[in-house]
Amino acid sequence: MSLATFIGQLFAGLGLAFVLFFTAAGLNLVWGVLGVMNFAAGSVYMLGAYLTTSVIARLGASALGWTVALIAVPVAVAALGAVAEVALLRRTYRVQDENRQFMLTLALSYLIAGAIVLVFGTHFRTVSLPGALNGGWNLLGATLSRYTVVTIVLGLLVTVGIWLGLYRTRAGLLTRAAVDDREMLAVLGVNVDRLYSAVFAVGIGLGALGGVLIAPQGAVSTNLETTALVPAFIVVVTGGLGNMTGALLAALAIGILQSFAALHDATLAQLTPYVVMSVVLGARALAGRRGWSLTGLRSPRGEPAAGSTAG
């Protein structure tokens, strides 16, 4: 393999990895803090892609159109998420029942997908990139798609943003405290309800951002829901439920390996997530861990994670 091919595939893989990480990070955040496995993440991703086609149809595939899409779509979908959290999930926290919550998010995903069919129909749509992002830049003989580079930069920004948000802000401090002891936080005068809504909205918004970024990469169709969910679930399980660092590493491993596998065979590339997951889970089982989760925002039994803030 020449250096140019190597660099080209590595960049394509990083681009894949960050799109995967957006949805997985949203799932992890919501699971870690609210204890809800959000099945609607797939339909939210699809909604992000469809709304992008609307925005671009109105404003054109210009720099302006894409800037608006990148900002307005995740924010609008996040607002929808906050509404859904208040209307559906809020009443379920008192009796912690992860199955009921999963079912509620499943119902939500049906409603979103149904609304998409109602509004956009079942035909697929496409959007094009602004002219400035077509084509590529040269690096050591490799042609890097400008769009992929933008995706990677955005991915890095969001990753750093999540980390700073969780570990360097007061909101992040409270979020981590809510994982440890929701009641105590409420007693201390923190509006936990509002915090939960905000966390759910951010998680949903991250998924929608992934949808915006994937929109120009192929047909925007009702298949997007499944194509987003399966790899995102695999990334989350491979990285350890609620574990952000684990999810990032898993997304990077899967994205990059998938990109190199695609050099040989497209089918093999699509199997990569399953292979990586099997290897990681197998290795973890062989290492003799009793639980399947690494340390994370929330440990398997819903108890605060070992070594987290409250001592």
Next chain:
Amino acid sequence: MARMVGTGPARRAMLADGGPALALLALAALLPTVASSEYVLLAASMIVTALTAVSFNLLFGYTGMFSFGQAAFYGLGAYATALLMGEASLSFYLALGGAVLVAVVVAGASGAVLVRMEPVAFVMLTFALSALLEFGAEHTPRLAGGDSGLIASLPEGLNVVLDVNGVYYAMLGVASAVLAGVFVFVRSRAGLILRGIREDALRARTLGVEVERRKLGVFALAAGVAAVGGGLSVLSSQIVYPDVFDWKISANALIVTLLGGVGTFSGPVVGAVALGLIDFYVGRLTTDTLLVEGLVLLAVILLAPRGIVAWLRPGRGWGGVPRRFTSVK
């Protein structure tokens, strides 16, 4: 048999649990004499849905294992039945038996890992299993026909175009036998142990129950039931596409079970009939069944978590328990 039938209250409980399903099966047997083939085909699709839901209910309702991948075994049942008939020239019933065996073996192998996962990972990975099999069906054109699907070579006696009622009664007969078997199982000691695991896995373990082995067993049993559903679907659809592995089939089993009554024997059967009717009549107004099914699911979770069966029982209302779908660990 004596222990199963019991006396007094036990017998009444058994009748209340099995009665609605039995009544629906009796109605189903009479249907072709009074209704057109359109309704017979609708009832045939309900039979298939009911089996998938019974399979889901065995795991979730009785054992507390939330599988979101029963489509995996439904689809395996459909493909294996069609393949065994086409490639191995087996008769339909032998092929169906073979398909059940395939599903049970796959469930045994995958379940050995899956039943040890924490509950949320179990949900996600059963889902991933069905997606993996769908991918496999799409990418093995020589074996499974790829995207264009696999045409089943059905004998004339079981051709739905030639003889709707013959096919319908074949499906109803097989489904009734499976339902009877499941009824005996869930009311047996083994079924009781599963409910014990659902209520308190730790206590069951302390009492000497091998929880993982029991879970693996019911996972394989449920896979077999779902495979019968998939195998029977071959009769009415005649072609098997990769979308037999679609997660909406797993979700449908969940919706139907909840609508009918989770953890009850008749629930999935009642739910399959109810959702079948809703989809059939709403389908005349709109093609957007996703929206309709989403609303049904939402309404059941929020308003009637115990389902229709609870409402049929005298003196019990729609709401009330279960407040939780998750057992106390």
